[in-house]
Amino acid sequence: MKLTEIKELLDAEVITGANRLEDDFQEVCSADLMSDVLAFATPGTILVTGLTNVQSVITAHVAEVGAIIYIRGKHPEEDAIKLAKQKNLPLLASPLSMFEACGRLYAKGLKSGSNTPK
Template sequence: MKLTKIKEILEADVLTGKYDPEIEVQIGCSSDLMSEILAFGKPGSILLTSLTNIQVINTANVADIKVVCFVMGKIPDENIINLAKKNDVIVFITKLTTFESCGRLYKNGLKSCSYSNLDK
């Protein structure tokens, strides 16, 4: 799914990063526990979370996650944005809840980092 479509579905704003509407994201993952994302997140996916601190960006960076979307209208602070810029992590924000965001993306065809293919 193209980023431009994800942005539209989530009614999201782009805060930073090398946003390119043509970038393809195939997989969605969501958690407020970063260890869960480290364990199950897939490279190139979008991470949806209501947690807003710099560790979300560090997590995305080490796990090769391309896009982070902060939900519930949470606005990340300057440190988070700067770190995201530095590491080329694209940051979205949406007013939607985690549930609504995941639901809409799944319904529109975004795949999940499902439990069955977790092996390294």
């Protein structure tokens, strides 16, 4: 699903990465704990999170997450935005809850971007 469609689906605002709205995503991972992202996220996944500090962007960069969607109307902090611009990482902000955001993405056929142990 293209990022531009995801933006519409989640009523989201694009904070950085407007040049990457045509990028296609197949997987979604949701977490507020960055160690869980580092442990379980698959490369290229979208990350849905409520953690807005710079660590969210560093974690995404290190784990090769393809885009971050901040939920619950939260906006990333300034240093997070600055780093995301440097790394050309798309950041979006949605007013939806984590459940609602993930539910809409799941209903559209996106798959789990999380290799959790069974």
